[in-house]
Amino acid sequence: METAYFRNIRKELIEVLKTTDNRLRIAVAWFTNSDLFDLLLEKLSNGIQIELVIIDDYINNGDFGLNFQEFIEKGGKLYYGKEENPMHHKFCVIDDRILFTGSYNWTYYAENKNFENVVKFEENQKIIDIYSMEFDLLIESLELVSEANNISFEEFESRNIFSIKNYLGLDLVYHGKEVSKIEYLEKAKTIIPENKVFLKEYKSFKSLPIVEQPEIRKTTTINTPPIAVLGPKLKLTKNSIGIKVEINGNKNRFACIIPKGTKIPCELSRNFIATDDGTQLLIETFKGENEQVYNNIWLGKFLIYDLLQRPKRQAGIKVSICIKENCYMIVKAKNIDTGNEIEAIYHDSTLIEEKPADNTQ
Structure with a gap:
């Protein structure tokens, strides 16, 4: 069975990597994502065999690179692609039973900016074996790294391969x-x-008042001083704002919370029922008018992760969206069971449009 992914690739990778119980073979040009890296370290601690091939450049081994020396010390096998024949693969073989391959590097850039893709192969053993063989041939031509490189910024220019x-x-x-x-x-x-x-x-x-991380905390009220609308124009939402939900089995539906044309500033909310029985829920915010959520524009995401373990369709979530005149938007998800709340702050200069007051209802 083959499945193609064009969005939320990291999430799918993490879910499948968690199932690893034997061996991982990974070849990615660039690897900077700490969530994926931390999972690999966890798997190494649990005795999983992991082989990793990356490019030896400043992205991977610079000042803000991941700690690949820790990866080696925990038992991971690291290889650097050769400069004369740069390794530009992006694939991962999991326990010789699942293959991910496509355009996706394991980086924040790939996750947040690029249009990327991966295909997951689960039952096509012939294709999986071909990639496994290619990986083994690749590392046979490379030297096992015993000490990860640490490239200084001063060396950056001379090793700027791509x-x-x-x-x-x-x-x-x-x-x-x-x-x-x-x-x-x-x-x-x-x-x-x-x-x-x-x-x-x-x-x-x-200019954004961001906290270190979204935190679970008791519900607080944000007191925003009213801002007077100057002149004969009103500020209105340019698009409807809402979140991704499941409706009648369709997991990619758009649920509007703030309709298009709502006067700014505003704050509106809706209650939702969790469709899964886990303890966390991903809140993804979009703007647009289409019932199919991915036909709209994605604005951001965060996890509410303190849900009580309850049967499906019984965990209640209240989602509130507040839009201010300076184009900042606060999205809050409240656990109805506990009263705890998580929020995220986004800025989008296209959230608001101005219209003459006498032409606006």
Whole structure:
């Protein structure tokens, strides 16, 4: 059986990697994602055999690279692709029974910026065996690494195999935004100081009052002083705002919380029932008018992870969305059972449009 994924690739990878009970063979050009890396370290601690091939460059081995020395010390086998024949694969063989292959590097950049794809093969043993054989042939031509490289920023230019400045700089930006740490963006500033995408993201991040991580806490009330609307124009939501939900078995439906044309500032909420019986739930926010959620524009995601273990369709979640006049949006998910709440803050300059007051109902 083959399944193609174009969104939420990291989530699917993590779920399948968790099932590993024997051996992982991974070949990815660039690997910076700490969630995937931490899972590999956990698997090594549980006795899983892991072989990893990556490019030996600044993205993987620079100042903000993952701790591949720890990977080696925990028993992982690390190989560097040769500079004269750069290793540009992106595939993973899991226990010789599942294959992931496609365009997706294990990076924040791939997850947040690019259009990427992977295909998961589960029962096509012929294809899985071909990739396993190719991996074994690949590592036979490489040397096993006993000490991971640590490339300084000064060495960066001389080892710039793929003209990687923009990739690395924006990968640091998306990493920093995901974990709410400004030092990643400051480092990106030294690499791509004139990049227009970076400058926009940096300006947005610097002005955003982000906490270190979304935290479970008792419900709090955000008191926002009212902002007067100056002149004859009203500020309205340019699109409907809502979240991804499951309706009648369709897991990709759009549930509107704030309709298009709602006067700003505003805060509206809806109650939902969890369709799974787990203890966490992913809240994904979109803007648009289509009932099929992926035909709309994705704005962000976060986990509410303190749900009580209850049967399907019995765990209640209240989702509230607050939009302010400065184009900041606060999405809150409240656990109705416990009263605990998690929130995420997003900024999108296209959330709001202005219309003359006498032409707006």
